[in-house]
Amino acid sequence: MNPILNQIGTVFIPVSHIEKARDWYCDLLGLPADGEILFGHLYVLPMNGTGIVLDSRIYAEDHVYRVPAFHLNTNDIEKAYEFMKSKQVNITSQIEHSQWFHFKDPDGNQLMICQC
Template identity: 50%
Template sequence: MDKPIGKRISTIFIPVSDVKKARDWYCNLLGIMADGEIAHGHIYVVSLENVNLVLDSKIFEKYKPDEMPRFHFDTTDIKVAYEYVKSNGIEILTEIEDGHWFNISDPDGNVLMVCQC
């Protein structure tokens, strides 16, 4: 019997205090245009290759950021990615660890990992 829950994650919600500011920050980080519209005054969808990031300011009040990342962004060159993040003034939480990952923080304190896979 097939299971009713699929083996795929299509969306990750990220609580943000200011959806416009978060949209600009994430789009800048990922090098994509912030060309979609903000839905319902509090949601912006960042469409990536295999998943959507939903920036949502409505859920922010009830949220406390985790100390650990819930997902990571891929890179093919961790050193280049680290220097890119550093040159963009993004808060770096760790140095490059084990030669293949580091953590950063978005403006709302959400911990994000960048990982060379």
């Protein structure tokens, strides 16, 4: 039996300032920003499913995601797009094929929202 599971546990996102990143991501996802910052550089977002860890120790301007490594889900891509516009998020594409769009976080990480 293979000891490696076919599941993703956590995705790490490099961020420049852990407190600001925590607040931005929690606001975007409608989560309370009251969790503990671990070891001075990690914040575990309380996600459903695969986890996201913000990490300021791995941040460097040339080490941000230039293409999305994952996507956040939505049930309504149009509402998600309008929501992101209302938050003045840096949206970097239109809605593609009625399914997804790209945006950047404040550190320049390219991310995606996709309708499931």
